[in-house]
Amino acid sequence: MPKLDWVAMALQESRYAPGTWNGYSVHLYEEANYAYKDANQLALESIKKSLYSFWDDKSEAVRWLGRKQAAQWNEPCFGAIEISRNRIAAANMPKFAKRVIYGRWGYYIIIYQNYLQTLILFGCLMYFIFTKSKNIKRETLILGVVMLGGFLFHIFWEAKNQYVLPYFWIIIPYSVKGYQLVSLKIRLCIKKIKSGYRPSKKKIAIIVSSVVLSLVLLNGLYPTRLFQYMIAVKDEEAVCTLYEDTVKLNIDNSERK
Numbered sequence: 693m694p695k696l697d698w699v700a701m702a703l704q705e706s707r708y709a710p711g712t713w714n715g716y717s718v719h720l721y722e723e724a725n726y727a728y729k730d731a732n733q734l735a736l737e738s739i740k741k742s743l744y745s746f747w748d749d750k751s752e753a754v755r756w757l758g759r760k761q762a763a764q765w766n767e768p769c770f771g772a773i774e775i776s777r778n779r780i781a782a783a784n785m786p787k788f789a790k791r792v793i794y795g796r797w798g799y800y801i802i803i804y805q806n807y808l809q810t811l812i813l814f815g816c817l818m819y820f821i822f823t824k825s826k827n828i829k830r831e832t833l834i835l836g837v838v839m840l841g842g843f844l845f846h847i848f849w850e851a852k853n854q855y856v857l858p859y860f861w862i863i864i865p866y867s868v869k870g871y872q873l874v875s876l877k878i879r880l881c882i883k884k885i886k887s888g889y890r891p892s893k894k895k896i897a898i899i900v901s902s903v904v905l906s907l908v909l910l911n912g913l914y915p916t917r918l919f920q921y922m923i924a925v926k927d928e929e930a931v932c933t934l935y936e937d938t939v940k941l942n943i944d945n946s947e948r949k
Contacts, residue, residue, distance in 0.1 A: 771853030815867030
């Protein structure tokens, strides 16, 4: 099967989220009577059609991309519970397993993982903020380059939480180093304060300006669809309601079992 069949599918809508599996890659191969070249040509035509559609409605294209990337990268369990929930058990599961997969425990695990994911990403941010560019060796950027490459690749490939999990693992060292640098900065600040150090007016002005600029940028970016879907500062009410109702239904079904 041509790889372009998967790219064609990755640029379409799906029942779960944009770019996720919808069977279109297999459909193209069957439509071409399993002829590689014909299937490849059909995929190219489908890709062109999708790209032209994005070009004609750029606002919708940005919204579509934000939803796809959020579906891949913002799920803190990377699909572990969801995938298990959609599988048929080959044997009777113990009660605790049912509670994890279908019930309340799984809900709490997702909440915990969400905080953990946020902490790891924040640590990475601190690393790149507090590390001076002249002190960064090229070999230390290898993991970041791999992460960036994976992010760009999965814009055009089938979206699935499991596929992006390895990229999340490889940025953990940056997060650890980031918190180490934060700890060092805090200790240095405490030491300076105890020694009677007072920051100059210039430094105070730079700090205040940075905070104000950050707030202005946040206020400017927040209304954009891409920012809302990627950062998810405010989830859509309908999505939250649907998720809560689904969790409650799963909990009720699990407790009846």
